[in-house]
Amino acid sequence: MAKNEIKYLTAIKQEKPKKKFCRFKKYGIKYVDYKDIEFLKKFINEQGKLLPRRLSGNSLKYQRKVQDAVKKARQMALLPYVTDLLK
Amino acid sequence: MNSYELMVIFTPVLSEEDFKASQKKYSDLIAELGGATIASNPWGLKSLAYPIQKKTTGIYWVLEFQGPSDINEKLKIQMLRDEQIMRHMITRLDKYAVEYNHVKRNGGFAMQDKEKQEA
Numbered sequence: 158m159a160k161n162e163i164k165y166l167t168a169i170k171q172e173k174p175k176k177k178f179c180r181f182k183k184y185g186i187k188y189v190d191y192k193d194i195e196f197l198k199k200f201i202n203e204q205g206k207l208l209p210r211r212l213s214g215n216s217l218k219y220q221r222k223v224q225d226a227v228k229k230a231r232q233m234a235l236l237p238y239v240t241d242l243l244k
Numbered sequence: 245m246n247s248y249e250l251m252v253i254f255t256p257v258l259s260e261e262d263f264k265a266s267q268k269k270y271s272d273l274i275a276e277l278g279g280a281t282i283a284s285n286p287w288g289l290k291s292l293a294y295p296i297q298k299k300t301t302g303i304y305w306v307l308e309f310q311g312p313s314d315i316n317e318k319l320k321i322q323m324l325r326d327e328q329i330m331r332h333m334i335t336r337l338d339k340y341a342v343e344y345n346h347v348k349r350n351g352g353f354a355m356q357d358k359e360k361q362e363a
Contacts, residue, residue, distance in 0.1 A: 187340035190348075192251075192306065233251055233333055234292035234302065 177214030181222075189222040191229035197236065201227060205240045247282070247310045247342050252323070252332045253302040256289060263303055266328060270319070271307070277318055279311025283349060296330050308337070308345055 180186070191197070200213050200223045207227055210220050230236040252270075254263060263286070271281045287304035296302065316334050323332045337345070 188338075188344040190341075190344060191335075229333065229335065231293075233253065233331065234294060234296055237293040240293075 179214060179216040179219060181219035182216060186219075189219070189226040191226040191233070192235065194230065194235055197223070197227055197230055201236070203241070205237045245310050246313055247308065247337045248316065248334050249337050249341070249345070250307045250309065250319070250332065250334050252305045252307075253292075253296065253330045254305065254328050255297075255330055256299055256301040256303060258303055258328055262328070263305075266326070267305060267307075270322070271309075273319065273322060274307075274309050274311060274315065277311065277315045279309050279315050281307060281309040283308045283345070299330070302330055 181189075189197075200208050200215075202208055207224055210217070213220065213223070215223060227236060231238050250270075254266065258266075267284060267286065271284065274281055285306040285308075287306065289301055290304050291301050292299070319334065320332075323329050
């Protein structure tokens with residue numbers, strides 16, 4: 158047993174759930190480019206589906222812009238409609 | 245005069261000069277129909293996220309142009325007739341989009357990309 162390892166009866170709650178914020182308002186991003194795949198990948202999960210607002214933390218106005226951009230990217234085969242590999 | 249952005253996917257079997265020729269053809273067509281091309285950005289051969297017409301790669305071309313609102317209908321007719329084009333999409337750009345493209349072209353996004361990355 159490592160000397161400095163302290164055993165707790167109950168697991169201490171380490172990380173506080175970090176406060177979600179709408180990155181578009183915070184960084185003043187006004188346009189979601191459907192060609193910018195790396196940025197759009199932040200808003201889709203492994204299956205390529207759109208993340209809901211409660212997970213992505215976007216406000217309604219920008220969530221719709223992201224949704225519109227992702228659908229355009231899917232239409233132009235920049236993003237897959239459905240995939241199972243970890244993107 | 246609205247500003248639009250056209251993205252086209254050509255068949256991968258297209259040779260280089262055919263690619264250039266069709267780029268020129270459509271740019272001239274836009275100019276002839278009363279529009280003006282602002283920026284042309286050929287991406288070249290890219291692999292598609294899913295096969296289109298049994299092909300897994302395509303040649304991408306992005307063109308930003310301005311024109312009267314009835315220009316898109318004529319463009320669409322030409323593109324649907326052209327069998328070298330697998331898929332095309334014309335999107336209207338609002339003022340934020342135009343400003344975004346302008347800044348991106350002049351390399352103004354080096355800093356902001358980092359912001360987006362760490363966000």
